Amino acid sequence: MIILFYIAAAIAVISTVCVILQSNIVHALIYLITSLLSVAVIFYVLGAPFAAMLEAIVYAGAIMVLFLFVIMMLNLGQHTRDQEKSWLTSKVWIAPSIMSGILLVQLVNVLSELDHDVELTRVGVLEVSALLFGPYVLAVELASILLLAGLVSAYHLAKK
Amino acid sequence: MLDLIWLLPTFPLLGFLSLVLTGGSLPKKIVAVIGAGSIGLSFLVAAIIAAQFLANGEAHFIKEVWVWMSVGSFSPGFTFYLDGLSLVMMLVITGIGFLIHLYSAGFMLDDPSYSRFFSYMNLFVASMLMLVLADNLVLLYLGWEGVGLCSYLLIGFWYENPANGYAARKAFVTTRVGDTSMAVGLFLLFAQLGTLNIQDMLHAAEAQWAIGSGLAVAASLLLLGGAVGKSAQLPLQTWLPDAMAGPTPISALIHAATMVTAGVYLIARTHVLFELAPNVQLLVAWIGLVTLLMAGFTAMTQHDIKRILAYSTVSQIGYMFLGLGVGAYSASIFHLMTHAFFKALLFLAAGTVILSLHHEHDIFRMGGKRKQLPVAFASFLIGSLALAAFPGTSGFFSKDEILLAALEMEGPGLILWIGGVIGAFFTGIYSFRLVFVVFFGESKAHHEDKEVAGFSMAGPLILLMILSVFGGLITIPVQEVFNHGDVHEEHHVSAFMHGIMIAVPLLGIGVSYLFYMSRALSIENLMASSMAKSLHKFWFSGWGMDRLYQILFVNPFLFLARVNRADLVDRFYELLVQLTRIAHKMVAQTQTGQLRWYALSIAAGLIVIVSLGVLL
């Protein structure tokens, strides 16, 4: 299982790097789906099968399909790829990379102070669902309203 | 019943508010009912209160309505203080005020701003009542400024004419000089004595200050400054003649009967302070004397009917100051009252003349009007007799008392008396010059109109005529107020001196008769020499005071204003503006409109904050 975690982690990082470096937008999207699926594997390994399922279905499935639709609608073809290449000069990478690097170093620095050797516990669908429709039922309702608002505004915004 | 004293200023104030809030939308009849009725109610309450107060026989009555503000030990309130002095003032203000309001209801009938006029008038009466009923100097100052404001508003009532606005500003600024001095006086009194309650303050002053001490002199001088400004005495007298730009009832109410006598009231109210500074009190007498003589000379040369009356007002208030200066407080207040009667009468009658003759002010373009304007003629005759102190009229008794008190005074008393008698001589001349020129002789005017005098105008005139004649028989209950140091009633004056005092005004009337009636003496001959001409010109201009102030104050001020046109103080604020502008430009630079730049800024901020969390 540990091996599975590290393999999935490596795939996630590599495919994410490919997403941000890729100039072909459809390829980038495929890489992103790969990354999301590997994160789903990690969820499973970490003992969260419900989250893993949702990650695969909602993220890698539904949301990415939305992206795909938009890319198709906008017809971002060959000329977009050339445009991307001209935008992605090596110069633009410097400042964001340095900043993100600093941020990562700081995060690692903070994490190194954590206590090690703690057993991970498996949290199954049952616990999550019981909690979700128990004390957090109001949050679920609010989330559904948020989705409804997202639906309505997306429809309105995309209208001609 | 005495508790209802707070109603006195409340009625006019309510009248003012209802007239102001309706903004001239009411019909004129209702405006007149509100405007005059509120003062009438006030007068009714005042009369009942006065009757009860006199029946009670107590020295004073205090009614606290509410505390105005409370800062430490300093808590002036809306507290009304009633004693003999404020009683007289209260009755004069509401009584004369009511008659003048009634008169105005007819006089102003054709004016489009009828409602505005009555709202100002009501506010004035409310402020004036506040002034005389105040128990502390702060409330008194509120009323003091209130009447100043109303005076300004009413002088400039016909504001379409820029000259009226100028006159209003002149009156306002000139009295402001005095008011500033008075305010400083109040600060000084509070700083030294710790209270502004008038009675407490006077007691404290008596207890703490020796006679002639520097503080007493300073305080009384500063208060005198305020009184001089309000009462149009030397050297701040120049505003009153110009104040005649307002409607004539205003001149009667504010600039003859009530407001201009506020200075007299102030000095009488704080007379203890002035007694602590004998030199200042003597100065009061001298100011009064010089003013009354100067104004008398000037009044003889004027030919605008209202300006003559204005100068005679200045002159008569000079008499009151003279009386205050020699310690005859009750005589001064008595003269204040009788003067209110006959001067209101004269002004209102002048208003009738002016209105009947289509706003003609020049007396030499009138003439022979006694048949045409019978009510005005009778009013003028009686008013002038009282003004000239003809034996038996009200003015005779009051002026007599002042002059007798001056004569009895040691030291400069005789000089003051002689000056006052000379002034009375001039009073006789100028008052009857007016009567003879306007009402006798041949009618040279082109106006053949009838007298405009409905009941509301004639009624007040008749009542004021009665008061002017018999007002001298009233005894005013002010002995309690001035019980120390007042000159007592029995005068020991030789019959010869008394005879002179009676004869001199008659002599003045006679001289006036010779010049203007029988023409036995000719003015043309008198004016022949160039010296007489220049003297006439000098007097006509009010002793050149306006010119003097123009050179002394106005021109230097204008010069400074021109030099400092680009205001020095503004530099600092301009610098402030520049700095703000530069800061704005710098901050605006960060708003590039680029989304990635904003994201970068957020990330940078995140890094900084996390760094702080990690490092600290």
Added chain:
Amino acid sequence: MQSIPIEHGLILAGILFSLGLIGVLTRRNVVFVLMSLEIMLNASGLAFIVAASRWGHAEGQIMFLMILTLAAAEVAVGLGLIIQMYRRFNTVDINVLSKMKG
């Protein structure tokens, strides 16, 4: 269950988050920016899941669900905006939208 070091999971989340941030800051194509944002959101969701497993609580997973919902709504609105932008300006270059310049 074998123990996976918790800090490794969190470090993975940090790496993914940083990569997403680089993407947001670097890309000019607005679709890429939105994708990078998804990466960042996903990384934070991962952190919650790791924490949930560490403490054995289901609340972390519930937070992940909320993030998921938020991401879905955000993508819907964001893509709608992108379509609208493409119609108006005929480009997906985010630098074109600089009306807010001070």
